Amino acid sequence: MIHYMTADGIASPWNANEISRVQLAGIPFTLNALRKPDNFSHEAAWAHKMNDETVSIYPLHPLRLVFSLIQAPIYFHGRYFTALFNALFGRRESLxxxxxxLVHFFVAAYWAVPLRNNKPDHIHSQWAHSGGTVAMYGAWLLDVTFSFTGHAIDLFRHRVALQDKIDRAAFIICISDFHRNFYIDRGADPDKLVIVYCGLDLSLFKPVEKSRSDDVFTILSAGRLVEKKGFVQLIRACGLLRDRGLEFNCLIGGSGPQEAELRRLVGELKLENLVTLTGKALKQERIPEFMSGG
Structure with missing residues (x-):
């Protein structure tokens, strides 16, 4: 039995897509989340079922928390105190x-106490920050192996006890050669690094054939509306195309914190008739249909 630890269950398409493949392979697992998501990126029945079955850690139940903190030193013996020592004095990026x-150590104890009589064989964390810390300490207390998949924000902006996670992981999933080299630079054993690229299900993501009725081309882009996705640059490029007399439309699918800024930019460049923002996150099943419109 594998216990997956995530920050927000299947809110991330990455989590949902990967775990659905684990499910199809017949590997037993339990999906854990620090918090269950309010929304997620799939509309299929399997995703709703998976979300319903996700074990959510938060909100913590006060009485259970008190009892778990009393019971954990008794149940886990020396492992509790070595893990606590690490939480107090281990290598950390900041105060x-x-x-x-340290807070996540106590959350891990809260999570691990009920699992002691039905221990998982392995604990894997998607993303290496908050959920990764709970997973690492949970595995430490339960005396089972631990691994994680690192991405970007968890390895850089919100890095938490990363060196300890690298050192304690039985293996690390690397989503690129860059990630593999990143871990090696921090002392990871190359034999523990497994590259799993961010692939696509080609049975789902494939072009939908359709006839073209005019010469006006459509630029399509989809993603979370955040700075690193480059939508500002796309909109400015649309302004350049308009100034060069090209006929086109641009449709941007997605939602996010940058939406208001992007809409203002469209107005400033007077591109309202050429650039459209849907303002809605695309469900994974709808992406092929959306992308076939270009």
Whole structure:
């Protein structure tokens, strides 16, 4: 039995897509989330069922928390105290991170106490920050192996006890050669690094054939509306195309915190008749249909 630890269950398409493949392979697992998502990126029945079956850690039940903190030193013996020592004195990126990791140690004890009589064989964390800390300490207390998949924000902006996670992981999933080299630079054993690229299900993501009725081309882009996705640059490029006299339309699918800024930019460049933002996140099943419109 594998216990997956995530920050927000299947809110991330990455989590949902990967775990659905684990499910199809017949591998037993339990999906854990620090918090269950309010929304997720799939509309299929399997996704709703998976979300319903996700075990959510938060909100913590006060009485259970008190009892777990009393019981954990008794149940886990020396492992509890070595893990606590690590939380207090291990290598940390900042004082804030040390406090956060200590809190997550106690959350891990809260999570692990009920699992002691039905221990998982392995614990894997998607993303290496908050959920990764709970997973690492949970595996430490339960005396089972631990692994994680790192991405970007968890390895850089919100890094938490990363060196300890690298050192304690039985293996690390690397989503690129860059990630593999990143871990090697931090002392990871190359034999523990497994590259799993961010692939696509080609049975789902394939072009939908359709006839073209005019010479006006459509530029399509989809993603979360955040700075790193480059939508500002796309809209400015649309302004350049308009100034060069090209006929086109641009449709941007997605939602996110940058939406208001992008709409203002469209107005400033007077592109309202050429650039449209849907303002809605695309469900995974709808992406092929959306992308076939270009």
């Amino acid at each position: 804030h991170v040390r406090i956060t990791a």
